[in-house]
Amino acid sequence: MSAEKDKQKNAAEFRRRVYAVVATIPEGKVTTYGAIARYIGAAASSRAVGSAMMAVPDDLAIPCHRVVNKNGCLSGSHYFATPTLMRDLLEDEKVKFKKNSVVMEEHFWDPSGEE
DNA sequence: CGGCTGACTGCGA
DNA sequence: TTCGCAGCCAGCC
Numbered sequence: 001m002s003a004e005k006d007k008q009k010n011a012a013e014f015r016r017r018v019y020a021v022v023a024t025i026p027e028g029k030v031t032t033y034g035a036i037a038r039y040i041g042a043a044a045s046s047r048a049v050g051s052a053m054m055a056v057p058d059d060l061a062i063p064c065h066r067v068v069n070k071n072g073c074l075s076g077s078h079y080f081a082t083p084t085l086m087r088d089l090l091e092d093e094k095v096k097f098k099k100n101s102v103v104m105e106e107h108f109w110d111p112s113g114e115e
Numbered sequence: 116c117g118g119c120t121g122a123c124t125g126c127g128a
Numbered sequence: 129t130t131c132g133c134a135g136c137c138a139g140c141c
Contacts, residue, residue: 011137011138011139014137014138015138032123033122033124034123034124034125037123037124037136037137042136042137043124043136044123044136044137045123045136045137045138046123046124046136047120047121047122047124047135047136047137047138048121048123048136048137048138048139049123049137049138050121050122050123051120051121051122051137051138052122052139053122054121054122054139055138055139064122067122068122069122069123069124070123070124070125074122075122075123076122077122078122079122
């Protein structure tokens with residue numbers, strides 16, 4: 001039955017789903033790792049989502065800057081070319097900021113709600 | 116095969 | 129309100 005193989009496939013597909021969801025985020029909107037994880041069927045895999053994000057190939061052009069944590073803080077900003085690039089990209093999309101966090105109350109986007 | 120880390124989240128004190 | 133702990137999953141050594 002290739003249960004082990006199927007598991008690996010699931011893991012690979014898991015990452016692929018993450019990219020798909022992130023790529024579906026509309027411009028000027030942001031979402032959380034937990035929302036993505038829950039949407040792909042892994043509500044408790046919010047961490048795995050972040051892990052997958054750091055493995056995002058540049059060829060897919062994934063707007064990972066639209067993915068923030070529950071606090072609206074740009075957790076992955078440190079993984080960008082510059083720690084300010086992430087915020088700059090969001091501001092360029094008319095995304096409002098409260099101190100150092102995104103105003104998710106106005107820009108939070110839930111993939112489950114759009115599906 | 117075993118253990119640690121990490122772009123997270125939720126709950127309790 | 130802020131701080132700390134535990135749980136979850138994938139990736140890497």
